[in-house]
Amino acid sequence: MTEIPLRKDAARNRDRLVRAGREVFAERGLDATLNDVAHRAGVGVGTAYRRFSDKHELIDAILDEQEAELERIALDALEDPEPWRALVTFLERSTALHAKDRGMAQVLSGRHVRKERHDLSRDRLAHLLERLVERAKSAGLLREDVEATDLVLLQIACVAVAQVAADGPVVSAADGVDGLYRRTLGVMIDGLRPARDDVARLPVPALETDALHRLLRPRPMDRTE
Numbered sequence: 001m002t003e004i005p006l007r008k009d010a011a012r013n014r015d016r017l018v019r020a021g022r023e024v025f026a027e028r029g030l031d032a033t034l035n036d037v038a039h040r041a042g043v044g045v046g047t048a049y050r051r052f053s054d055k056h057e058l059i060d061a062i063l064d065e066q067e068a069e070l071e072r073i074a075l076d077a078l079e080d081p082e083p084w085r086a087l088v089t090f091l092e093r094s095t096a097l098h099a100k101d102r103g104m105a106q107v108l109s110g111r112h113v114r115k116e117r118h119d120l121s122r123d124r125l126a127h128l129l130e131r132l133v134e135r136a137k138s139a140g141l142l143r144e145d146v147e148a149t150d151l152v153l154l155q156i157a158c159v160a161v162a163q164v165a166a167d168g169p170v171v172s173a174a175d176g177v178d179g180l181y182r183r184t185l186g187v188m189i190d191g192l193r194p195a196r197d198d199v200a201r202l203p204v205p206a207l208e209t210d211a212l213h214r215l216l217r218p219r220p221m222d223r224t225e
Helices: 008-028 034-041 045-051 055-078 083-099 102-108 115-138 148-166 180-192 209-216
Strands: none
Touching: 008 034, 008 045, 008 055, 008 102, 034 045, 034 055, 055 083, 055 102, 055 115, 083 102, 083 115, 083 148, 083 180, 102 148, 115 148, 148 180, 148 209
16 A cells, blocks of 8 residues: 655654654653643644554654664674774664663653564664674674673663663762763673673772762652642
């Protein structure tokens, strides 16, 4: 069946909703509503529902873009002739995308996503991670017991650190929490290496005890009228 192209104004509204959706979901996570996105896009709610039947259809459109970005990162890494550098570059770039986007972070951990969409994402990206892992193993640069699935779990852990930092307003920027997940990622990347004599330098300094205490201090529960 041939898909009928959208009129220019309809296509323009769709693009505005996708861009606004990426912003809103990045800031607030996937619990945000299609109404929230329409407001950010500057279009009426009726227009939003004409372009997307519900929020999940919009999320699917956004995921198409995000997965294309992750796929490009993986393919770029696979073009690097140095297998270890390729693996590290993929982890750093892809984790950075997830760390700044609450919606992507929730998708990474399997929340708020339909099973069919989750399976499609796996089919699109998993084989690329497997190739990165196998190349590094074949070169003797990666522990033999590490699998591609470990890379996903590693990123989930780092993104959790990023979200803790983002949700801890009592810690000042001077404490260096914005990039704190990069330190965690550095520790994990170093742990992926096979036995060696050298130890990699971590990319950002550790938090002071007081800063970590402030970051993890429970916040008062929000009250609703």
